[in-house]
Amino acid sequence: MSKTVLIARPHTFIVSVMKPFLEEAGFSTVKLEHISGLTSQTSGIAGAVISLALSSSIPESAEEVFLQLKNVSPRVPVLFAAMLSLEQARSALERIAKRASIQANIMGVDLTPAAAAQLGHPDTFFYLSKDDLTSPERSKAAARLVQRHFL
Numbered sequence: 750m751s752k753t754v755l756i757a758r759p760h761t762f763i764v765s766v767m768k769p770f771l772e773e774a775g776f777s778t779v780k781l782e783h784i785s786g787l788t789s790q791t792s793g794i795a796g797a798v799i800s801l802a803l804s805s806s807i808p809e810s811a812e813e814v815f816l817q818l819k820n821v822s823p824r825v826p827v828l829f830a831a832m833l834s835l836e837q838a839r840s841a842l843e844r845i846a847k848r849a850s851i852q853a854n855i856m857g858v859d860l861t862p863a864a865a866a867q868l869g870h871p872d873t874f875f876y877l878s879k880d881d882l883t884s885p886e887r888s889k890a891a892a893r894l895v896q897r898h899f900l
Contacts, residue, residue: 752795754828754899756780757787758807758814760800766882767798767830774892776899784809784817791822796899801831801841812845819849824871826898832879835859842874857881858891868898 754776756763768778781790784807791797797818801811809817811829818825831838835857846853853874854867858881867873875898881887 752899753777753779753793755790755794755797757797757818757827758799758805758809758811760802760805762802762832762879763798763800763830766879767877770882770888770892771798771895774895776895781807783807784814787814787817788821791818791825794822794825796826796828797822798828798830801829801833801838811841812848815845816849819871826869826871826873826875826900828895828898829874829876830878831876834878834880835876838876838878842876846874858887858894860894865894865897868894869900873898 754771756778759780771778776795779790781787799811799814807814815827829842839855842855851872853872855874856864857876868875877891881891
């Protein structure tokens with residue numbers, strides 16, 4: 750039986766690229782349709798994906814979705830994703846961590862073995878960009894890291 754990942758803040762990129770990527774990595778996915786379903790859909794999930802995109806089928810911001818997710822399921826590991834590079838997304842991730850009062854470990858595909866030990870922890874903000882998923886070499890590395898993050 751595959752582990753389930755909640756796509757907690759869907760965006761076209763997340764659904765069209767991330768969903769097949771996660772399924773190839775051995776996960777099943779479920780898409781959050783409305784923020785009110787967050788409590789019921791977090792039961793038993795291996796992790797959650799939150800898009801940093803400006804728009805989503807969920808009207809709440811990435812920050813709001815993250816805060817509500819951590820309120821109902823504080824130990825669930827989260828993967829953030831967007832079209833941007835990690836360096837371009839870093840300030841948004843730092844802002845989310847600060848708002849949640851978390852000293853976050855922000856990391857992407859190019860991480861050190863020591864940093865990889867932090868995968869799966871609730872204070873780790875693992876980030877994937879579109880390039881991480883569309884480049885065959887980066888996609889393989891990303892899949893291994895996601896499997897570790899979503900134990």
